Amino acid sequence: MIKKILLLAFLVCGSAAMLAQTTITGTVKDAKTGEALPGANIKVERKAVGTNTDFDGNFSLNVADTPPFSLQISVLGYKTEKVEVTKNNQKIDVVLTENETFLDEIVVSASRTPERIMESPVTIERLDSRAIKNTTSPSFYDGLENLKGVDINSNSLTFKSVNTRGFATFANERFMQLVDGMDNSAPGLNFAVGNLLGISDLDVKSVEILPGASSALYGANAFNGIMFMRSKSAFDDQGVSFSLKRGITSQKAAGDNEFNDFNIRMAYAFSDYFAAKATLSYLKGTDWYATDYRDEIDGTSMSHSGNTAYNGLNMYGDEVGTTLDFDALAGTPAGTLGATRVTRTGYRDIDFMNNEAKSVKFGASLNYRPLGDDRLEIIWNTKFGSGNTIYQGQNRYNIKNFTLAQHRLEVRGKNFFVRAYTTAEDAGDSYDTRFAAINVNRACGI
Incomplete structure (x- = not known):
């Protein structure tokens, strides 16, 4: 009987120990004004456990950890404070001081390891989560144009090209774009297709741009600069968030068309x-119609009527032609009948181009921390994107049902990382409109 009582007491005590929690309460205030700071982050150091202060600056946190341990208290625009918890039911009153400078921001693009921006050996332009949230641009990618030394060239509604320090081209092959360390360039094109197949607006933690040559660290493809996009952590940025942007695009040739952009993150x-x-991100809209049919030479002719050598700007296939020597054909002396150039039938851009702009992006990651904190983390990440867009280079390209998939395995510590990733691309039904029109004429015997 005594053994049963002792065993029962042991089980009860053991269960109580396993269910024991440490409770910490307190307030967070501004050191200068004494006012409460709502929305401050209270987090157990090195762990994804925490809470936020309420409207009055109060908080209550229950954790399974046994003291002693440390709490980190932070809020945007203030210096982070660390407080030691030494007992259960401890009350903590914290005052935070404002940050007078942002030179202590952490960047990773300059040397591939975390360092303060003031210690960086090169110039870095940075767009953090606060700036991304407050940008008035349709997306964070469009908002990059507000950074110093950065220009955005728009090929179409969904295809943007980032250029720095005067390297202004519609397809910047020597500018590298990395998403979580993975080169986002399409292997077949040798340049990034903007953010058509990139990262969701809701998952962007920061964007860093090195305007100068960075080939020493990132290879020859970074000769004109590099953009490093980092996504949010599954441990540190939990929850469900979504966004919906709706509007219209209006053009005389295309009329009024709906624009929808939906994003969700879990x-x-x-x-x-x-x-x-x-x-998951889904974007759909209608691209601009190209309807300038003026002749490339005289600038006035709009068709072959009155101009047998007609070659319209947004007409394809009429570049091919031949010179007919009527004197040679008729056997008359040179100069009697003369000669003229005759071009083939052309096709209008709106008849040959798919103007539906569409983008579907999906990303997923599994994160494992063997030590239970951020000293060591193993990440498996998958990204898949598909879409339609228009690329305007030397010719006009219809990028249709284009897909890009990337898979990454990374082991990361405080001062090191080992990363391996693979990229797969499928051009889908994409084509060069100029040569497609020429081949249509050939197939028809024109």
């Missing part, structure tokens, strides 16, 4: 060791 930490996230 992230959850199942424990201190395992977390996962998924993102």
Whole structure:
């Protein structure tokens, strides 16, 4: 009987120990004004466990950890404070001081390891999560144009090309675009297709741009600069968020057309060791119609009527032609009947081009921390994108049903990382409109 009582007492005490929690309460205020700071982050150091202050600056946090441990208290625009928790039911009153400078921002693009921006050996332009949220541009990618030394060339509604320090081209082959360390360039094109197949607006943590030559660290493709986009952590940025942008695009030739951009992001930490996230983006609109049919030479002719050598700007296939020597054909002396150039039938851009702009992006990651904190993390990340767009280079290209898939495995510590990734591309039904029109004429015997 005594053994049963002792066993029962042991089980009860053991269960109580396993269910024991440490409770911390307190307030967070401004050191200068004494006013409460709502929305401040209270987080257990090195773990994805925390809470936020309410409207009055108060907080209450229950954790399974046993003291002693440390809490990190932070809020945007203030210096982060660290407080030691030494006992259960401890009350903590914290005052935060404002940041007078942003030179202590952490960047990774300059030397591939985290360092303060003031210690960076090169110039870095940075767009953080706050700037991304406050930008008045349709997307964070369009908002990059507000950074110093950065220009955005628009090929079409969904195809933007980033250029720095005067390297202004519609397809900047020597500018590298990295998403979480993966080169986002399409292998077949040798340049990035803007953010058509990139990262979701809701999942962007920061964007760093090195305007100068960075080939020493990133290879010859970074000769004109590099853009490094980092996504949010599944451990540190949990929850469900979504956005919906709607509007119209208006053009005389195309009329009024709807524009829709939907994004959703879900992230959850199942424990201190395992977390996962998924993102989905869908964009659909109508691209601008190209309807300038003036002749490239005289600038006035609009068709072959009165101009047998007609070659319209937004007409394809009429570049091919031949010179007819009527004197040679009729056997008359040279100069009697003369000669003229005759071009083939052309096709209008609107009849040959798919103007539907569409983008579908999906991303997922599985994150594992073997030590239960951020000292070591193993990440498996998958990104898939598909879409339609228009690329305007030397010729006009219809990028249709284009897909790009990337898979990444990374082991990351405080001062090191080992990363391996693969990229797969499928051009789908894409084509060069100029040569497609020429081949149509050939197939028809024209």
